[in-house]
Amino acid sequence: MTRRPAVLGVVAVGGMIGASARYGLARALPVRPGELPWATLWTNLTGSFLLGLVLAVLALRLPDQPYARRFLAGGVLGAFTTMSTFQVETALLLRDGRPATAAGYVAASVAGGLVLAAAGLAVGRRVVGPGRGRR
Numbered sequence: 001m002t003r004r005p006a007v008l009g010v011v012a013v014g015g016m017i018g019a020s021a022r023y024g025l026a027r028a029l030p031v032r033p034g035e036l037p038w039a040t041l042w043t044n045l046t047g048s049f050l051l052g053l054v055l056a057v058l059a060l061r062l063p064d065q066p067y068a069r070r071f072l073a074g075g076v077l078g079a080f081t082t083m084s085t086f087q088v089e090t091a092l093l094l095r096d097g098r099p100a101t102a103a104g105y106v107a108a109s110v111a112g113g114l115v116l117a118a119a120g121l122a123v124g125r126r127v128v129g130p131g132r133g134r135r
Contacts, residue, residue, distance in 0.1 A: 008074060026039045037085075040082060046079050048120065055073055056127075093105060
């Protein structure tokens with residue numbers, strides 16, 4: 001039971017970093033009604049790639065370091081990416097009479113996220129190299 005507060009702290013600190021980065025990107029790329037929400041799309045796509053990369057590298061290089069995974073994957077990238085904003089922006093596009101934009105946004109987010117997460121895993125495995133990680 002003594003590990004739980006430490007894990008919570010690690011995730012919370014990572015979350016502050018990730019949420020701050022997402023906020024900065026959202027401020028840099030504001031969304032106008034009816035337009036594609038570029039900030040959230042780029043946030044979620046880059047977050048998907050980075051999550052795959054980070055998890056591959058950590059699994060192969062630092063498998064016995066659960067705090068690193070929780071800090072980076074659960075904290076930083078968990079707060080950086082945003083499912084709730086994605087859902088709200090999709091609903092707003094539909095409300096604003098932009099069903100094609102909403103459908104494209106959903107397709108790009110989901111398909112792109114899956115493809116980029118797989119790419120991140122592949123790059124992470126390549127960065128570590130064959131036989132360099134623990135199995």
